[in-house]
Amino acid sequence: MAVAQTKQAAQTTEVLSPLTGNGAGRPTDTAKIAEFTKEQELDALQHMLLIRRFEEKAGQMYGMGLIGGFCHLYIGQEAVVVGMKLAMRDGDQMITGYRDHGHMLACGMDPKGVMAELTGRRGGYSKGKGGSMHMFSLEKKFYGGHGIVGAQVPLGTGLAFANKYRGSDTVCLTFLGDGAANQGQVYESFNMAELWKLPIVYVIENNRYAMGTSVTRSSAQTDFSKRGSSFNIPGSQVDGMDVRAVKAASEDAIAWCRSGKGPVILEMMTYRYRGHSMSDPAKYRTKEEVDKMRTEHDPIEQVRKRLLEKKWANEDELKKIDASVRAIVNEASEFATHDPEPEPSELYTDVYR
Numbered sequence: 001m002a003v004a005q006t007k008q009a010a011q012t013t014e015v016l017s018p019l020t021g022n023g024a025g026r027p028t029d030t031a032k033i034a035e036f037t038k039e040q041e042l043d044a045l046q047h048m049l050l051i052r053r054f055e056e057k058a059g060q061m062y063g064m065g066l067i068g069g070f071c072h073l074y075i076g077q078e079a080v081v082v083g084m085k086l087a088m089r090d091g092d093q094m095i096t097g098y099r100d101h102g103h104m105l106a107c108g109m110d111p112k113g114v115m116a117e118l119t120g121r122r123g124g125y126s127k128g129k130g131g132s133m134h135m136f137s138l139e140k141k142f143y144g145g146h147g148i149v150g151a152q153v154p155l156g157t158g159l160a161f162a163n164k165y166r167g168s169d170t171v172c173l174t175f176l177g178d179g180a181a182n183q184g185q186v187y188e189s190f191n192m193a194e195l196w197k198l199p200i201v202y203v204i205e206n207n208r209y210a211m212g213t214s215v216t217r218s219s220a221q222t223d224f225s226k227r228g229s230s231f232n233i234p235g236s237q238v239d240g241m242d243v244r245a246v247k248a249a250s251e252d253a254i255a256w257c258r259s260g261k262g263p264v265i266l267e268m269m270t271y272r273y274r275g276h277s278m279s280d281p282a283k284y285r286t287k288e289e290v291d292k293m294r295t296e297h298d299p300i301e302q303v304r305k306r307l308l309e310k311k312w313a314n315e316d317e318l319k320k321i322d323a324s325v326r327a328i329v330n331e332a333s334e335f336a337t338h339d340p341e342p343e344p345s346e347l348y349t350d351v352y353r
Helices: 038-063 078-087 101-106 111-118 152-165 184-195 243-258 287-297 299-309 315-338 344-348
Strands: 011-014 032-035 093-095 172-177 200-206 235-239 264-269
Touching (some): 032 243, 038 101, 038 299, 038 315, 078 101, 078 299, 093 152, 111 315, 152 184, 184 200, 200 243, 235 243, 243 299, 299 315
Parallel strands (some): 200 264, 235 264
16 A cells, blocks of 8 residues: 655745755755645545554564564654655655654565565565565565664665766665764765765654664764755755654655655654664653643644545544554454464575575
8 A cells, every 4th residue: 555646736834844954955945734634634644644553463473483583663763754755756665774664665565575574474575584674576676674773774865866967867765863863874875975966865864762762962063954964965854753744845855856866865853653673661751741742733634634624534534444444454463463474495595696
């Protein structure tokens, strides 16, 4: 179930969120909010709910021992990838790190195949051999899932180089976290991308904690939208908890890249509700902090509230949407627990020597 891509130009309203900067001197010099139609609001709600319910189910299955290894949940950050996908067009690429399930679902990858990979089954996107952090889909232009911190950034830059080399106007969206933004290969990539004016949007998902360390303790420059300044790469901060703000900023950034002006950095100010991974109890922050974000900035509840206030949907209709999403996730869970495991001989396939 891919995020629908609208051909209609977004109506936008200039507004500054408490979570965003003013974007001065950047591809857009004011933060903008896309004015969604009823259909766009419902579409965004459905796709963010799919990610939320999928991740909740994955967390349950991990606790039951059905998922092994690492598992990094995307709960709370759904508006980032859904809003960006709404701004992409067919052919545009996406690559990210290990908190990747939401990106896969937004790209339209089958929830059954994603869940089956989490449980190590034959029907998984990497035949049950990649797990949570390593699956991809050439069909959906999703190039992974990468377990090494920051490793996806030079790979995404390489995809953008290939796009320019082939004369394509395709744009690569490369996602990384605030922790990965401190890795050296990231800045080598920034330099190359600006030097050759590559069509790439670097999306820094700033969820405030790199593993268990607050960005204020680990980063000398906490405004990650400025991380490309020494390379003359423009950047903007975006309210990553509002899918409309994400879509508006993404449209401007992608248009900038597609016109041949080079890379852009978008810092998405977001928040993860759960720990860094399933093994992280997240004791480095208070319950009050998490509750405040859930109460005041939850991306799904913002859409629900707008739909109800505008009378575009009632509670019963919203419950039916949630029920249909839960049915999809339950079907994926059933498939992933009954699909056969790979044959032992699969250990020797897809191995490069």
